[in-house]
Amino acid sequence: MREIVFDTETTGLSFAGGDRLVEIGCVELINRVETGRTFHAYYHPERDMPAEAERVHGLSATFLAKHPVFAAGVAELVDFIGDAPLIAHNAGFDFSFLNGELARCGQAAVCLSRMVDTLQIARSRHPGAKHTLDALCNRYGIDRSHRVLHGALLDAQLLAQVYVELTGGRQIGLGLVSDAPVAMVVETAAPVAVKVRPLRVFSASPAELAAHAAFVKGVKEPLWGPGASG
Numbered sequence: 001m002r003e004i005v006f007d008t009e010t011t012g013l014s015f016a017g018g019d020r021l022v023e024i025g026c027v028e029l030i031n032r033v034e035t036g037r038t039f040h041a042y043y044h045p046e047r048d049m050p051a052e053a054e055r056v057h058g059l060s061a062t063f064l065a066k067h068p069v070f071a072a073g074v075a076e077l078v079d080f081i082g083d084a085p086l087i088a089h090n091a092g093f094d095f096s097f098l099n100g101e102l103a104r105c106g107q108a109a110v111c112l113s114r115m116v117d118t119l120q121i122a123r124s125r126h127p128g129a130k131h132t133l134d135a136l137c138n139r140y141g142i143d144r145s146h147r148v149l150h151g152a153l154l155d156a157q158l159l160a161q162v163y164v165e166l167t168g169g170r171q172i173g174l175g176l177v178s179d180a181p182v183a184m185v186v187e188t189a190a191p192v193a194v195k196v197r198p199l200r201v202f203s204a205s206p207a208e209l210a211a212h213a214a215f216v217k218g219v220k221e222p223l224w225g226p227g228a229s230g
Contacts, residue, residue, distance in 0.1 A: 003029045003116070004080075005087045005163055007155040008094045009057040011045050015100035020045035021070060022059055024098070025153030026080060027160045032167065034160055039080040040153040042067040058149040071105035078107060086110060089133055089159055091117035118159060121166045133158060140165040 006026040012019035026039040042064060049061040088094040092115075099109040122131040129135070133155060137144040142161045147154055204212070216222070 001031055002082070002084045003032070003087055004082075004084045005029060005156050005160040006081075006094065006098075007088060007152045007159060008097050009059060009150060009152050010097055011047060011049055011053050013093075015097050018047070019097075020047060021097040021101050022049075022064055023057065023152040024077065025151070025156040026077075027153075027156045028080075028084075029160060029163075032164050034157075038153060038156075039077060041073050041077065043070045043073070044068060056150050070101045074102065074105055074107055078102075081110070083114075085114045085116050087116040087118060087159070087163055089117070089155075089162075090119045091115045116163075118163050118166060121163075125166055133162065136162045136166075 004026050006024060008021050008025075009023035010019050010021050015021075021043060022045050023042050024040070028035045028037040042059070044064050044067050045061075046069060049059065049064065054060055086095070086098075095110065095112065095115055102109055118136075119131055122129075122136055126139070129139070134144060134147075136142075137158055140162060142158060142165075144158055147158065
């Protein structure tokens with residue numbers, strides 16, 4: 001199964017209020033395993049960058065002015081995500097900006113039935129705990145030491161690892177790609193030479209046989225019945 005984990009950076013919290021998407025990062029999973037294929041783009045927001053937003057992701061209006069507007073690169077993005085489920089943390093926020101930008105340039109919105117929200121999954125799996133991306137990375141031992149500022153691709157890559165852990169751990173990707181039988185290789189030890197001793201035959205001597213016969217004749221009411229011989 002193909003899935004896309006993605007994250008966005010924006011100028012603020014509300015597309016309807018005039019904020020814009022300025023960065024998107026996508027990571028491809030096949031059967032919950034990263035394939036190495038990613039999509040990453042910056043976009044000119046066609047507006048200013050509020051200082052509080054810049055403090056979060058470090059993207060200035062000057063930096064973004066060198067990049068294309070969303071509409072200029074939308075075809076590549078739509079082609080990459082295809083019809084796969086889209087996974088995000090607090091996915092309603094990211095979907096609102098993604099679909100807002102798609103609508104703004106005349107593209108079809110991504111159906112909300114494709115939305116997978118890792119925040120909801122985390123709340124279900126770990127009620128009462130912290131559910132930020134940083135907290136979940138700490139819980140699952142995922143290295144985030146290189147995350148100084150928010151970045152869409154980096155956060156998507158971290159979230160992909162978190163998503164795998166939230167949905168069963170890394171072992172779920174093993175053995176599910178194909179139903180073809182897998183040959184098992186069994187290592188065997190090298191043959192060891194065994195020294196075989198000659199067969200030893202033990203037989204009673206004539207004297208022992210005579211003594212046994214005499215003993216049997218002297219047994220009264222033997223268990224083996226009358227007439228039986230030893």
